[in-house]
Amino acid sequence: MSYILIKAAGLPDTQISVAATPPAMQPPFFISPGIAQTAATLNLNWFGPASLVASPVVTGPWTNAVSTNNSYAIPKSNLQPSEFYRLLYSQ
Numbered sequence: 001m002s003y004i005l006i007k008a009a010g011l012p013d014t015q016i017s018v019a020a021t022p023p024a025m026q027p028p029f030f031i032s033p034g035i036a037q038t039a040a041t042l043n044l045n046w047f048g049p050a051s052l053v054a055s056p057v058v059t060g061p062w063t064n065a066v067s068t069n070n071s072y073a074i075p076k077s078n079l080q081p082s083e084f085y086r087l088l089y090s091q
Contacts, residue, residue: 028050050089057084
C-alpha cells in the first residue's frame with residue numbers, strides 16, 4: 001500500500017506514524033493465470049517470497065528450479081513426460 005502526504009497553507013497539521021511492527025509476511029501463491037502455455041513455453045507466475053521447486057514425481061525429490069524472481073518460463077522442449085512444481089515458502 002502507498003501513501004501520500006500533501007501539505008499546504010491553511011490545512012490542519014497532520015501527525016504521521018507507523019506501526020511498531022510490520023505486518024506478517026503473506027505466504028506465496030500462484031497468480032492468475034498461475035500456469036499458462038504458449039506454443040513454445042510453459043509459464044509459471046506467483047506472488048510472494050518463494051522458490052519454485054520441481055520434481056518428475058509428486059513425492060520428490062524436489063530440486064530448485066528458480067529462486068530469484070516470481071515467474072519462470074520453461075521451453076516445452078525441456079519438459080519431461082511428467083513434471084510437478086510447488087512453491088517453497090521462504091520466510
